[in-house]
Amino acid sequence: MAKRSSAILLPVVAILFGFALGALVLVATGKGPLAMFQAMLQSVTGINSEAGSFNPRYIGEFIVQAMPIMLTGLSVGFAFRTGLFNIGAEGQLMAGSIAATAVALWVKAPPGAHVVLVLLAAMAAGGLWGAVPGYLKARFNVHEVVVTIMMNYIALFLNNWAVVALFKSEDRIKTAAFPASAMLKSTALSAMTHGSRLNWGFVPVLVSLVAYWFIIEKTAFGYSLRAVGFNKDGAQYAGMKVNRNIVWSMIIAGAFAGLAGAVITVGTFSFGRALPAAEGYGFDGIAVALVGANAAIGVFLSGLLFGMLKAAQTLMQSQGIPKEIASIIQASIVLFIAMKYGISHVLQKLGPPKPGETDR
Amino acid sequence: MSVAFVIEMLDIVKVFPGIRANDGVTLQVEQGSIHALLGENGAGKSTLMSMLFGLYQPDGGTIKVRGSAVRIGNPNVANQLGIGMVHQHFKLVHNFTVTENIILGLEPRSGLVIDLKGAARRVRELSDRYGLLVDPEARIEDISVGMQQRVEILKMLYRNAEILIFDEPTAVLTPQEIRELMGIMHRLVQEGKTILLITHKLKEIKEVARTCTVLRRGRLIGTVAVAETTEARMAEMMVGREVSFHVEKAPGRPGDVVLRIERIQVRNAKGLLGVKDLSLEVRAGEILGICGIDGNGQTELIRAVTGLSDLESGRILFKGLDLSNHSVKQRTDAGVGHIPEDRHKHGLILDFRLDENFVVHSYGEPPFSRAGILDFRAIRVNAERLIQEFDVRCGQGPASPTRAMSGGNQQKAIVAREIDRSPALLIVAQPTRGLDVGAIEYIHRRIIAERDKGKAILLVSLELDEVLDLSDRIAVLCGGEIVGVVDAQATNENELGLMMAGSARKVS
Numbered sequence: 001m002a003k004r005s006s007a008i009l010l011p012v013v014a015i016l017f018g019f020a021l022g023a024l025v026l027v028a029t030g031k032g033p034l035a036m037f038q039a040m041l042q043s044v045t046g047i048n049s050e051a052g053s054f055n056p057r058y059i060g061e062f063i064v065q066a067m068p069i070m071l072t073g074l075s076v077g078f079a080f081r082t083g084l085f086n087i088g089a090e091g092q093l094m095a096g097s098i099a100a101t102a103v104a105l106w107v108k109a110p111p112g113a114h115v116v117l118v119l120l121a122a123m124a125a126g127g128l129w130g131a132v133p134g135y136l137k138a139r140f141n142v143h144e145v146v147v148t149i150m151m152n153y154i155a156l157f158l159n160n161w162a163v164v165a166l167f168k169s170e171d172r173i174k175t176a177a178f179p180a181s182a183m184l185k186s187t188a189l190s191a192m193t194h195g196s197r198l199n200w201g202f203v204p205v206l207v208s209l210v211a212y213w214f215i216i217e218k219t220a221f222g223y224s225l226r227a228v229g230f231n232k233d234g235a236q237y238a239g240m241k242v243n244r245n246i247v248w249s250m251i252i253a254g255a256f257a258g259l260a261g262a263v264i265t266v267g268t269f270s271f272g273r274a275l276p277a278a279e280g281y282g283f284d285g286i287a288v289a290l291v292g293a294n295a296a297i298g299v300f301l302s303g304l305l306f307g308m309l310k311a312a313q314t315l316m317q318s319q320g321i322p323k324e325i326a327s328i329i330q331a332s333i334v335l336f337i338a339m340k341y342g343i344s345h346v347l348q349k350l351g352p353p354k355p356g357e358t359d360r
Numbered sequence: 361m362s363v364a365f366v367i368e369m370l371d372i373v374k375v376f377p378g379i380r381a382n383d384g385v386t387l388q389v390e391q392g393s394i395h396a397l398l399g400e401n402g403a404g405k406s407t408l409m410s411m412l413f414g415l416y417q418p419d420g421g422t423i424k425v426r427g428s429a430v431r432i433g434n435p436n437v438a439n440q441l442g443i444g445m446v447h448q449h450f451k452l453v454h455n456f457t458v459t460e461n462i463i464l465g466l467e468p469r470s471g472l473v474i475d476l477k478g479a480a481r482r483v484r485e486l487s488d489r490y491g492l493l494v495d496p497e498a499r500i501e502d503i504s505v506g507m508q509q510r511v512e513i514l515k516m517l518y519r520n521a522e523i524l525i526f527d528e529p530t531a532v533l534t535p536q537e538i539r540e541l542m543g544i545m546h547r548l549v550q551e552g553k554t555i556l557l558i559t560h561k562l563k564e565i566k567e568v569a570r571t572c573t574v575l576r577r578g579r580l581i582g583t584v585a586v587a588e589t590t591e592a593r594m595a596e597m598m599v600g601r602e603v604s605f606h607v608e609k610a611p612g613r614p615g616d617v618v619l620r621i622e623r624i625q626v627r628n629a630k631g632l633l634g635v636k637d638l639s640l641e642v643r644a645g646e647i648l649g650i651c652g653i654d655g656n657g658q659t660e661l662i663r664a665v666t667g668l669s670d671l672e673s674g675r676i677l678f679k680g681l682d683l684s685n686h687s688v689k690q691r692t693d694a695g696v697g698h699i700p701e702d703r704h705k706h707g708l709i710l711d712f713r714l715d716e717n718f719v720v721h722s723y724g725e726p727p728f729s730r731a732g733i734l735d736f737r738a739i740r741v742n743a744e745r746l747i748q749e750f751d752v753r754c755g756q757g758p759a760s761p762t763r764a765m766s767g768g769n770q771q772k773a774i775v776a777r778e779i780d781r782s783p784a785l786l787i788v789a790q791p792t793r794g795l796d797v798g799a800i801e802y803i804h805r806r807i808i809a810e811r812d813k814g815k816a817i818l819l820v821s822l823e824l825d826e827v828l829d830l831s832d833r834i835a836v837l838c839g840g841e842i843v844g845v846v847d848a849q850a851t852n853e854n855e856l857g858l859m860m861a862g863s864a865r866k867v868s
Contacts, residue, residue: 221727227720230711236668237698237706238720239689 004014010340011291011298015305018333031321031345044308058311059197060189062270066307067205068093069152071260072285073303074212075253077294079130081216082249083229088133088148089257090282091155092126095277096261098155098162099125101175101272104182104265105167114181119204119262126258129155134250138243144250156278163274175272184267201267204259213296215252225249226285257285259345259350284310287334306330366391366523366554367443369414373420374407377780381407382418383578389523389571393711394545394555396565396586398598399575400796401766405558409525409577411527412556413445414438425523444521444582446697448510448528452500458511459483459496462518466481490547505654506537513544524548525556530564531794535824536653542568543580562591563825572597572709599798609808612832615644616679618785618816619665624674626660632670634660642785646806647817649831649848653860657840658820659701664790665818666698680783692721697783699774701790701820707774710761715758718777748783750776751802768799775803779810786810789820804830824853838862 023033041120042048045059072089079086086278099121109117133147169173184200192198228245234244260281265272288306292298309330313323336343366387371397374382382404389395399405410416412423414432422429425441432438438445452461459480478494487494492510493621499509509529514722517523524546528676530538544569545555557569565572565586572589574581574597581597619642628634635657642648652658663669665676666690692698698705708717719728719739727738743758752772754760762770771791778786788807792800807830811817821827827834828848836844836859844859844866858864 014380083495218734220732220734223716223723223729227709227712231704231705234707234709234720236688237666237700238709239667239692240720241687241689278636319583 007293010343011293011302011337013343013347014335014336014340017336018329021332022329025328026321026325029322034315035319035326036154036312036321036325039319039321040308040312042311043315053167054195055198056192057158057194060193060198062307063202064197065310067201067258067267068264068281069284069288069306069310070205070299070303071208071256071263072281073292073299074145074208074285074296075126075130075257075260075289077289077292077299078212078256079249079253080217080294082245083232084134084137084246084249084253084305086129086130086133086148086250086253086257087145087261087282087286088151089253089285090278090280091148091152092129092254092257093261093264094152094278095129095254095273095279096122096126096258097265098159098261099258100262100265101162101167101178104178105175105272107182107342108149110183111181114179115200115266118182118266119259122258122262122265123255124258126261129253129258130250130252130254131247134247137250137308138246147320152278152282156275159272160274163272166332167272168273169272172336177271178266182266183270184263185270197268199267201263204263207302208256208259209296209300212256212299221248222331242275253331257282265293286329290334290337294315305333363392364427365389365424367556368424369412369421370424371421371612372408372411372418372423373417374404374411375419379576382411384421385575386421387579387580387582388583389554389556391554392549392552393570394549394557394568396557396559396569396572397575398560398562398572398594399566400560400598401768401800402577403575403598404578405575406527407578409445409556409558412438413443413525421498429459439519439521440608442520442522443525444519445508445522445525445527446516446518446529448531450508452508452511452514454499454501456500457496457501458494458500458514461500461511462496462515466519483514483518486514488515488546490551491831494582504537505539506533509537509541510532513548523554524554525558527558528560528794529557530559530561535822538564555838556799559606561799562594565594566591576600590724595797597742598796600626603758603797603801607804607808607829608641609830612646613810614646614816614832615867617641617793618644618678619818620677621665622675622677624664625659625672626664626669627672628660633663633788634840635676638840638842639674640835640842642816642863645811645814646832647811647830648826649834650818650820650837651822651827651834651837651856651860652837654822656837656860658822658837659787661837661838662701662787662820664696666696667786681793692781692783695784695785698779699771699776699778699786699788701793703767703770703774708770712762713758714747714752714760714762714765714773715739717762718743718746720777721781736763746773746776746780750782750806754775770794771795771799771803779806783815784817786816787818787820790822791819792821792823824856828856836860837866 026033026036040047043058043062046056047054072093075089075092076086093249100118103118107117129151132151133144136142136147137144163169163175164172169175186200189195189198225239225245227240228242232242284306288299288302291302309326313326316326317323365388369387372382372385373622385408397405407416414434414437423432430441459476462483463479468479479826492505492514494510494514513522529541533541549555559565569586571583572586572594573583574594576598621635621638621640622636623639625633625637626635638661649708650658660669664671670683675682678694678696687745704710722728728735740758747757750772753769791803807817819827819830831848834846834848834851835842836856839861839862841863846866859866
């Protein structure tokens with residue numbers, strides 16, 4: 001039980017430290033931290049505590065920010081449970097967006113079915129993008145970090161090429177608008193949240209969270225993935241197909257990220273976009289997975305946290321607080337998580353000593 | 361009482377939450393002697409020594425060094441008091457030379473550069489003086505485990521340690537290296553050093569130690585003069601009951617050939633032939649022991665039979681079925697069991713719960729999973745049964761974290777898992793390495809029981825005694841070849857030793 005309680009306590013302490021550091025930086029620049037916390041509160045609840053007003057649009061935008069990074073968090077987390085470091089969620093996400101754009105523009109299908117096809121195509125494309133580093137790792141022992149980083153660049157430029165060459169963008173920046181049948185947009189949800197970009201994207205996100213938990217914790221396949229992640233040699237001695245698991249793990253990780261691409265493309269936006277640079281969803285996913293300890297519930301909670309930090313940036317800026325503070329907080333939380341051994345050491349000194357470190 | 365005690369630990373108490381690791385332990389070590397500290401895993405030996413070395417602080421009692429009470433706050437204080445520790449797991453930088461490793465932390469300078477030459481000279485002097493035969497210029501990765509241990513010893517001597525603590529020093533050594541280490545210890549004592557030897561190997565205590573202090577469950581059981589006691593008496597003090605050393609077994613009744621290895625060649629991790637043209641047969645109802653010096657093809661042989669390595673040539677027949685191209689899983693399912701040499705790396709998934717570790721082969725089959733969904737109830741029930749049947753002691757039953765279990769119980773868990781599947785062929789590698797007497801006795805009994813049930817057992821061990829005690833027939837490996845197959849009843853340590861060294865051959 002000691003292990004479980006520290007699994008919760010550690011991220012919480014890291015998060016508090018992160019906020020404290022952000023506040024300190026703010027004070028150093030001559031601003032009071034109160035306004036920052038008010039902005040964060042407002043971005044989550046929609047309540048402006050100073051003016052006493054309530055605007056649900058903020059809640060909607062907050063959820064829109066959290067959705068894709070939960071999915072990239074699942075992507076990174078899934079690979080990590082098999083002992084793989086998936087830096088390529090960004091590229092898998094873009095592969096997903098390209099596929100989503102293609103199916104949205106080119107395929108004719110009835111409403112309902114069309115959007116499902118879009119999502120499935122995005123997952124397939126993301127999975128394919130993940131399969132490449134997975135196969136290279138399993139077959140030739142090429143390190144997945146190197147391959148996935150390179151695959152990110154390939155995906156970015158493939159996307160920009162596709163927007164112009166395949167989807168015939170007229171302004172070379174965005175494609176034609178998608179038909180309504182292909183999109184996750186909902187006028188009702190948007191109206192409920194005072195015109196925010198909130199859309200049905202949260203449904204595939206929640207399904208993914210449950211699927212992640214189910215696959216990892218409940219299935220025989222998840223058991224063998226965890227075994228490989230914990231101890232590759234031990235898994236091999238037990239007769240598990242280590243290489244096959246590595247490929248499948250990367251495919252599924254890629255599918256989560258590909259889905260994130262679809263949620264952004266046909267949910268947040270309504271057209272395919274050419275991008276000047278990667279948007280950082282993949283790296284956010286690493287942070288989300290790290291803080292969420294690669295567990296479904298953890299990814300959900302840390303996805304909300306980082307979604308809040310992203311959503312609060314515009315509000316902070318409107319109050320004269322540099323929006324970079326939010327990024328500083330995000331980075332320092334990750335840093336403190338990475339320093340978990342140091343933190344647990346401090347906690348151990350403060351709290352009652354833990355059992356278990358006995359004579360061996 | 362005019363004896364000078366160089367170290368006195370009086371009435372030491374150390375409490376960890378839930379456990380009194382040391383409960384009023386007193387240890388008095390005479391100057392210039394080898395003093396053994398004996399106890400099972402978890403008896404509190406390491407805790408006591410950690411306090412002497414400054415890693416822990418005692419909650420009660422006094423520590424005196426050379427007659428004066430001291431507070432050893434950290435290992436640096438211990439070093440200043442002339443106390444050095446040779447750890448069980450060496451702490452060496454592999455791509456550094458011997459000298460570089462030894463001076464690490466107190467590099468002698470001449471001007472701005474490290475005076476490596478001077479240091480090497482001093483290392484050589486020390487090595488010669490104590491008969492260690494260490495080459496100061498050799499790289500750690502190029503020298504044997506036994507040599508690496510001597511480097512650790514030199515590290516202490518270089519720091520002018522007068523009192524040397526050896527933590528289970530023979531666990532990683534071959535029989536020859538053990539003998540050499542014993543010689544080195546005698547030499548050290550002759551030169552005026554004092555040695556504290558942590559161990560659970562009675563034979564070694566009998567051989568080198570003058571005095572032996574026995575701990576059990578954190579308590580002091582007694583201190584005895586080794587010359588005036590017997591191994592059996594010390595074992596009894598350690599375990600708390602009588603222990604039989606002699607493995608009781610009826611003569612084997614070999615049946616049909618279960619495993620037939622035909623002229624196999626196997627490459628090792630470096631891509632060289634680790635096993636050359638090796639043929640063997642193991643019959644039902646017999647234990648075939650393989651002995652040999654570490655690194656003479658044991659690992660490659662096991663990997664080939666279990667399917668972890670491909671055969672270069674030759675074939676492996678199991679009950680007449682050619683297994684040569686079968687996967688690990690197919691062999692496991694066909695009835696090959698394997699208790700691997702390295703239980704942490706290969707035998708267990710340490711981060712799994714105990715119940716999860718019991719199903720590493722069978723998680724994909726009913727009753728443990730149906731349609732790919734795990735049945736945790738069935739997995740737990742299975743674990744409860746095996747824990748009961750094999751007397752696996754673990755804090756939280758099936759949900760115990762495997763990593764937190766003691767080595768003996770981890771090994772019992774592996775033995776339970778493999779034997780429970782009732783494989784026709786059981787490959788057992790180093791089944792008792794690092795275990796205490798009680799666990800060794802238990803595991804030996806289970807292996808013999810399997811033989812008596814008519815299973816074929818291939819035993820690979822570096823402990824010659826173990827091979828001699830358990831086997832019906834013994835095959836000797838040297839340089840990747842079988843240099844002799846003998847009847848266990850009709851051979852002895854000498855004959856085997858000669859064959860292991862490659863200076864005799866006997867293929868019957």
